[in-house]
Amino acid sequence: MKRRIALFPAAVAALLLAFAAGCEMLPAGDPPEGDLTDNTPPPVATPLALRNHLATQLIVFAISNGVTAFDPGSDPDAVAIAAEAAQTAGFRLESGAPLRLMLRRDGDGVDLVAVRRASGDEVWRSQRP
Numbered sequence: 001m002k003r004r005i006a007l008f009p010a011a012v013a014a015l016l017l018a019f020a021a022g023c024e025m026l027p028a029g030d031p032p033e034g035d036l037t038d039n040t041p042p043p044v045a046t047p048l049a050l051r052n053h054l055a056t057q058l059i060v061f062a063i064s065n066g067v068t069a070f071d072p073g074s075d076p077d078a079v080a081i082a083a084e085a086a087q088t089a090g091f092r093l094e095s096g097a098p099l100r101l102m103l104r105r106d107g108d109g110v111d112l113v114a115v116r117r118a119s120g121d122e123v124w125r126s127q128r129p
Helices: 002-023 047-065 076-089
Strands: 099-106 109-116 122-125
Touching (some): 047 076
Antiparallel strands (some): 099 109, 109 122
16 A cells, blocks of 8 residues: 555656646747648548438438438439438338428439428528538
């Protein structure tokens, strides 16, 4: 027991020295202006990366809005994206759900869109990377 008590001051001193050494590692002066790194996400380059990106955005939408069910429609790509997202987020895929998923394709790529079944109003659209 006495040995443990004797080691305590040495451990505290070593810890204080480590903190003091860390303080000297920062350069003097003000930090530079603006961003230090480029934080823009890289472009989605492969079909699998696009599918994962859309599934992730669908998960975030479903969780943040309390959505419990989607109708994935009949597009095989929309069904695959919705099935992947449903496994993670725990929502159901059922025909006739209040929100229907659609894939919209154009010259710039693909968007996943959720529309209200009753009115046809768009309530969510994926953001292209």
